[in-house]
Amino acid sequence: MDNSRFTRGLTPLKKMAIRTLIPASLPIGHNITSHQTTNLTDSMGQIETSSSETSIPLSRHRRASWDRSKKGYTFEEKRTIIDIHNGYRSSVGSSYMRALTWDTELETFAQSVAENCNFEHSGVVSIGEWSQVGENLYAAKSLDAAKPIDIWFDEYKHYNYETLKCAKGKQCGHYTQMIWADTKKVGCGVSFCPELLNTKATNMWFAVCEYGPVGNWPGTSPYEDLWGVPCFPSCPIDQPVCDERLRICVDPYCNFKRCRNGGVLVTSVCMCDCTNTSYTGEFCDLSRTEDTEQPDGTSHIRDEEFFEFWKGFLDWVSDAMARNIESEDTTAEHDENEAED
Numbered sequence: 001m002d003n004s005r006f007t008r009g010l011t012p013l014k015k016m017a018i019r020t021l022i023p024a025s026l027p028i029g030h031n032i033t034s035h036q037t038t039n040l041t042d043s044m045g046q047i048e049t050s051s052s053e054t055s056i057p058l059s060r061h062r063r064a065s066w067d068r069s070k071k072g073y074t075f076e077e078k079r080t081i082i083d084i085h086n087g088y089r090s091s092v093g094s095s096y097m098r099a100l101t102w103d104t105e106l107e108t109f110a111q112s113v114a115e116n117c118n119f120e121h122s123g124v125v126s127i128g129e130w131s132q133v134g135e136n137l138y139a140a141k142s143l144d145a146a147k148p149i150d151i152w153f154d155e156y157k158h159y160n161y162e163t164l165k166c167a168k169g170k171q172c173g174h175y176t177q178m179i180w181a182d183t184k185k186v187g188c189g190v191s192f193c194p195e196l197l198n199t200k201a202t203n204m205w206f207a208v209c210e211y212g213p214v215g216n217w218p219g220t221s222p223y224e225d226l227w228g229v230p231c232f233p234s235c236p237i238d239q240p241v242c243d244e245r246l247r248i249c250v251d252p253y254c255n256f257k258r259c260r261n262g263g264v265l266v267t268s269v270c271m272c273d274c275t276n277t278s279y280t281g282e283f284c285d286l287s288r289t290e291d292t293e294q295p296d297g298t299s300h301i302r303d304e305e306f307f308e309f310w311k312g313f314l315d316w317v318s319d320a321m322a323r324n325i326e327s328e329d330t331t332a333e334h335d336e337n338e339a340e341d
Contacts, residue, residue, distance in 0.1 A: 066143070066205070068192040072111050075273050077145035078102055081188055081209075082269040084149045089179050090246040092156075094223035095232040097248045098184040098239055101270045104282040106133065106187025106210040113208045117193035119201075127212065134177040134211035139196055143205035152178055164219055173216055180215025181223040184239070260285045 073081065085100045105128040113122060119139060127133050138148035152174035159165075159172040166172035177183070188209040196204045215222060226232050231242030235249035243250050252267065259265045259272035263284030266273050274284035 066192075071115065071191055072107075072189055073145060075271070075275050078107075078188070078271065079266065079269050080145045081149065081186070082271075084146055085178060085186060086246065086248060088149070088153045090248050092179050092223060093225055093228065094179075094181055094247065095226040095229050096235075097179075097181045097223060097231075098236070099243070099246075099248045099250045100184060100186045101251075101254075103128065103185035103187045103210075103212060106185060106212055107189060108187070109133075109189075110135075110187050110208040110210045111189030111191070113210075114189040114191040114206050116197075117191065117195065117206060118197040119206070120198050127210065130212040130214065132214045134180070134183065134214040134216060136174045136177060136209045136211070137207070138174075139193070139199075139201065139204045139206045141204060143190070143207060145190075148207045148209070149178070161221065164221060176222045177211055177215045179222050180211070183211045183213060183215050185212040186210070257283070259283055 082100060082102055089097050109127050119137060121135055124132050136152055138151060155172040155175035158167045158170035159175060186209055190205060190207045193204050193206045195202050196206060230244050230247035231249055235242050239249040239251045241250050241252050254265060254267055254270035257265060257270060261279045261284045262277045263272040263274045272282065272284045274280050277284055278288050280286050280288050
C-alpha cells in the first residue's frame with residue numbers, strides 16, 4: 001500500500017520520530033473478530049495470547065510490573081495515554097486535528113467493560129454528551145499503558161486512504177478511531193482477567209478505551225491534509241488555539257478547569273493531578289477513604305477555598321447592592337428637593 005499520504009508534509013525529524021514509535025513487528029497469537037457497529041472493519045479487537053514478549057519501542061515509556069489486583073490507570077498512566085495518543089494524532093500531518101483530553105465518564109464505562117472481562121464490543125452506547133462512542137479493545141499476557149496504543153496505531157500500514165478501507169483480511173479500525181480528527185475525548189480502563197470471556201484465553205490483562213465522539217464513519221476520511229497547513233481552515237470554539245508545532249487544536253485554558261483540595265492542574269493534558277492529596281476524581285473532589293458521594297452525585301466534601309471564594313463574591317454583591325440602594329435614596333432625596341424649589 002502506498003503510505004505517502006501518511007508522511008506527507010512531515011519533516012525528517014518527525015519521520016524519524018514515527019519510525020521510532022511504530023512497532024517494527026507484531027506477532028499475534030490469534031485475532032478474534034465480530035461485527036463492529038460503525039464501521040470500517042469487522043474486527044472486534046486484538047488479543048495477544050503468546051507468552052513470549054514482543055520487543056516494541058515505546059519512546060520514553062517503560063513497561064510496568066502490575067499487581068493483578070490493579071483496577072484502572074494511575075494519573076501518570078492516564079497522562080501517558082493522552083500524550084501518546086496526541087503524539088500519534090499530530091504525526092499524521094492532518095490540516096485539522098483536535099487534541100484529545102481525558103473524560104471521566106468514558107473512563108468509568110471503559111473500566112466497567114474491562115472488569116467484566118468479556119472480550120466483546122459494547123455496541124451502540126450513549127455516554128455523556130454522545131449518543132454513540134468508539135471503542136478499542138486489547139488483551140495480552142503482559143501490558144502497560146502504552147502498549148495497546150502503539151499496537152493500534154501500527155494498523156496504519158493496513159489502511160488505504162484512496163479506498164478508505166482496510167486491506168483485505170487486515171484490521172485498521174483501531175488506528176482510524178485513534179486518529180479521527182473530530183474525536184476530542186478519551187477514557188480508558190484496565191483489569192486483570194483470570195478468564196477472558198468469548199475467548200479461550202486465561203490470565204490476561206484487558207485494556208479498553210472509549211472515544212467521544214465516535215469515528216470510523218463509512219466512506220469518510222479520518223482526517224484531511226489540505227496543502228500541509230496546520231489547523232486549517234480554523235480551530236473549533238472549544239479548542240481555539242492552534243499548536244503549530246503539534247499541528248493540533250488545543251484549549252490552553254482547559255475550559256477554566258479548577259482543581260480542588262490541593263490538586264494540581266496539568267495544562268498539557270487538562271487533568272487534575274490528585275496524587276499527593278487524600279482525594280480523587282476529575283476535580284480532586286472525592287475522598288479516597290470515605291464514600292462522600294450522595295445518590296444524586298453531589299458531594300459532602302467541603303472545599304474551604306471554594307466556599308471562601310463564593311462567600312467573598314456574595315459579600316461583594318451585597319455591598320454593591322447596598323451602595324446602589326444608598327445611591328438611589330440620595331438621588332430621590334435630591335429630586336424631591338428640586339421639586340420643592
